[in-house]
Amino acid sequence: MPEMTYRDALNMALKEEMRRDPSVVTWGEDVALYEGSFKVTRGLLAEFGEERVKDTPISENTIVGVAVGAAMGGLRPIAELMTVNFALLAMDQIVDHMAKIRSMFGGQVNLPMVVRMPGGGGSQLGAQHSQSLETYFMHCPGLYVAYPATPADAKGLLKSAIRDNNPVIFLEHELLYNSKGEVPEDPEFLVPFGQASVMRPGTDATIVAYARMSILAQQAAAELENDGISCEVIDLRTLTPLDTETIMASVQRTGRAVVVEECWRTAGLGGHIAATIGENCFDTLRAPVKRVSGLDVPMPYSRKIERICIPQTETIAAAVRELMAAKY
Amino acid sequence: METKLRAILPDHELIRFYEQMVLSREFEESCAEQYTKGHITGFLHLYSGQEAVAVGATAGLHRDDYILSAYREHPQAIIRGADPRRVMAELFGKSTGLCKGKGGSMHLFDPDLNFMGGYAIVGGQFPIACGLAFSAKFRGEDRIAACFFGDGAVNQGTFHESLNWARLWELPVLFICENNFYGIGTEVHRSSALASIHRRTCGYDIPAEKVDGMDVIAVYKAVKYGAEKVRETGMPYFIEATTYRFRGHSMADPAKYRSAAEHEVWKSRDPIPNYAKRLLEEGIATQAQLDAILAKAQETVQEAVRFAEESPWPEDASVYEDIYV
Ligand SMILES: Cc1ncc(C[n+]2csc(CCOP(=O)(O)OP(=O)(O)O)c2C)c(N)n1
Numbered sequence: 236m237p238e239m240t241y242r243d244a245l246n247m248a249l250k251e252e253m254r255r256d257p258s259v260v261t262w263g264e265d266v267a268l269y270e271g272s273f274k275v276t277r278g279l280l281a282e283f284g285e286e287r288v289k290d291t292p293i294s295e296n297t298i299v300g301v302a303v304g305a306a307m308g309g310l311r312p313i314a315e316l317m318t319v320n321f322a323l324l325a326m327d328q329i330v331d332h333m334a335k336i337r338s339m340f341g342g343q344v345n346l347p348m349v350v351r352m353p354g355g356g357g358s359q360l361g362a363q364h365s366q367s368l369e370t371y372f373m374h375c376p377g378l379y380v381a382y383p384a385t386p387a388d389a390k391g392l393l394k395s396a397i398r399d400n401n402p403v404i405f406l407e408h409e410l411l412y413n414s415k416g417e418v419p420e421d422p423e424f425l426v427p428f429g430q431a432s433v434m435r436p437g438t439d440a441t442i443v444a445y446a447r448m449s450i451l452a453q454q455a456a457a458e459l460e461n462d463g464i465s466c467e468v469i470d471l472r473t474l475t476p477l478d479t480e481t482i483m484a485s486v487q488r489t490g491r492a493v494v495v496e497e498c499w500r501t502a503g504l505g506g507h508i509a510a511t512i513g514e515n516c517f518d519t520l521r522a523p524v525k526r527v528s529g530l531d532v533p534m535p536y537s538r539k540i541e542r543i544c545i546p547q548t549e550t551i552a553a554a555v556r557e558l559m560a561a562k563y
Numbered sequence: 564m565e566t567k568l569r570a571i572l573p574d575h576e577l578i579r580f581y582e583q584m585v586l587s588r589e590f591e592e593s594c595a596e597q598y599t600k601g602h603i604t605g606f607l608h609l610y611s612g613q614e615a616v617a618v619g620a621t622a623g624l625h626r627d628d629y630i631l632s633a634y635r636e637h638p639q640a641i642i643r644g645a646d647p648r649r650v651m652a653e654l655f656g657k658s659t660g661l662c663k664g665k666g667g668s669m670h671l672f673d674p675d676l677n678f679m680g681g682y683a684i685v686g687g688q689f690p691i692a693c694g695l696a697f698s699a700k701f702r703g704e705d706r707i708a709a710c711f712f713g714d715g716a717v718n719q720g721t722f723h724e725s726l727n728w729a730r731l732w733e734l735p736v737l738f739i740c741e742n743n744f745y746g747i748g749t750e751v752h753r754s755s756a757l758a759s760i761h762r763r764t765c766g767y768d769i770p771a772e773k774v775d776g777m778d779v780i781a782v783y784k785a786v787k788y789g790a791e792k793v794r795e796t797g798m799p800y801f802i803e804a805t806t807y808r809f810r811g812h813s814m815a816d817p818a819k820y821r822s823a824a825e826h827e828v829w830k831s832r833d834p835i836p837n838y839a840k841r842l843l844e845e846g847i848a849t850q851a852q853l854d855a856i857l858a859k860a861q862e863t864v865q866e867a868v869r870f871a872e873e874s875p876w877p878e879d880a881s882v883y884e885d886i887y888v
Pocket residue numbers: 264293295317321324635683684685686712713714715716717743745746747812
């Protein structure tokens with residue numbers, strides 16, 4: 236299997252699906268001529284032409300809304316929002332339209348569309364450009380939400396998203412674009428939605444994470460191994476559908492769980508997962524579920540203080556150690 | 564024939580324009596160096612090439628008028644009066660920065676100067692400018708809101724909604740579009756159905772004009788006229804200043820989408836040397852004076868860098884400060 240970056244794996248998925256299905260089209264700000272502000276759409280305009288690969292004005296709500304209409308009309312649009320922060324300008328089309336149209340109209344129409352967007356913090360982009368909004372999408376019924384951690388999953392999940400007949404929010408982490416891993420070349424390689432991956436098996440505690448947090452959780456688990464603590468790391472892959480089965484099976488074995496989320500803690504997805512574990516594994520839990528979260532603050536620019544607002548490998552490791560040391 | 568400069572403004576003000584443009588350029592070029600050294604991180608959008616707009620426009624406004632801008636705003640803050648040392652410290656993420664290191668390059672703010680912020684969400688500033696103008700009108704204050712934005716911002720809903728709103732509520736807003744012909748890599752004709760931006764205001768019944776944004780005097784005159792019109796009528800006015808950024812969109816952009824020939828044409832229209840030539844030709848300044856102005860600007864910028872370097876980092880506990888009152 237060739238080794239490639241998360242960025243190139245996404246690019247490969249886009250190209251393969253556009254070759255496979257002529258109804259796949261894509262548009263967004265600077266995706267065509269400029270080849271994407273993070274270069275995920277490199278080579279698309281050259282290969283597929285300007286009918287299928289289109290630059291748009293800076294009009295996020297309409298970027299998504301036109302994709303909604305095109306999907307209703309029978310195309311498979313992939314809209315790119317330059318970053319997740321700008322999805323806030325498109326929340327009307329995402330939440331009021333894309334998520335609702337199928338059920339509101341009694342299941343008479345499908346919306347086979349994807350909205351791709353990079354997100355996450357840690358690049359000193361300040362309060363308006365460093366947000367982790369995954370919970371916002373997960374909160375809304377009618378949307379699927381994928382957020383890959385590895386290059387292989389980036390490819391397999393994006394291909395599944397494009398082929399799925401449901402509207403998908405596809406999140407990409409800005410700090411993972413350059414990360415490398417083995418990626419299957421098979422154009423039929425798909426990663427199904429709703430199946431978490433056990434990145435690392437373990438017996439003492441379960442760490443549930445997603446996207447970049449899963450990578451940090453793996454590092455923390457490797458560190459903890461040296462201290463004789465064996466962690467199982469579960470990477471969610473898709474937040475909706477959420478693979479509660481895999482989470483529960485693991486927690487029932489380990490009896491301890493740490494949920495890691497990059498987003499704000501209050502009313503965040505970590506709280507939802509912790510509650511779900513509590514509801515389902517109450518009798519096997521040896522300690523309350525712990526959460527490691529982004530701090531509940533607007534992200535500061537200065538790198539000195541930005542760092543403490545985002546979960547780091549050491550904060551995850553410390554949470555597991557605390558959990559192991561606690562006596563109940 | 565071009566009007567002679569002395570017929571427009573006294574010498575010291577004409578020279579101040581030059582000082583401000585040179586300081587802006589020196590500041591921005593120093594930022595590029597500090598970014599390369601890793602002292603400035605995140606996104607860094609530089610203003611080099613567009614100086615005539617900020618300098619001319621600020622001079623055409625009153626000191627009480629509000630200014631709002633986007634993320635390419637360091638010179639706009641400095642020309643309004645922000646201390647270059649505190650602007651540089653903000654860019655370094657230090658606690659002595661204009662926003663205590665929390666804002667960064669894209670979010671400068673100084674209420675004492677009525678500099679009401681740099682905003683990084685394209686189009687975010689339009690309704691806020693209307694709100695400030697409403698508040699000024701409501702409270703009977705003699706001030707207007709000057710709202711700067713790029714050619715890329717005019718396709719946001721907030722642009723259209725705010726133009727309509729400003730005219731409907733008769734708000735004193737001066738809209739100033741800095742048309743540098745690109746929104747990142749997308750040339751204005753590829754994003755706007757009507758690329759002559761000032762003509763778009765007819766749908767909102769707002770008077771508009773287009774001005775050469777490489778000519779500081781032309782910008783000054785247009786903004787002074789526009790601001791007076793707004794003050795007089797209490798209604799919005801619109802200026803499109805055509806200009807060019809000499810660098811990429813941000814430090815991460817090599818700007819390969821622009822031809823060398825196009826770049827050369829605009830380089831030859833660099834607002835700084837062209838204005839220097841006029842000052843010399845009309846005997847308003849000597850070469851020695853202009854050299855001294857450059858040296859002084861360089862010294863100011865070096866001092867700003869020194870100040871930023873020596874300033875302390877924000878305390879960790881500060882992340883919880885300033886969120887709620
Ligand atoms: C709502 C929103 N969408 C997209 C972006 C990403 N973005 C930042 S600057 C920019 C281009 C803006 O161009 P223009 O308004 O012409 O300003 P200039 O950079 O030329 O000064 C884009 C698309 C953003 N910051 N906010």
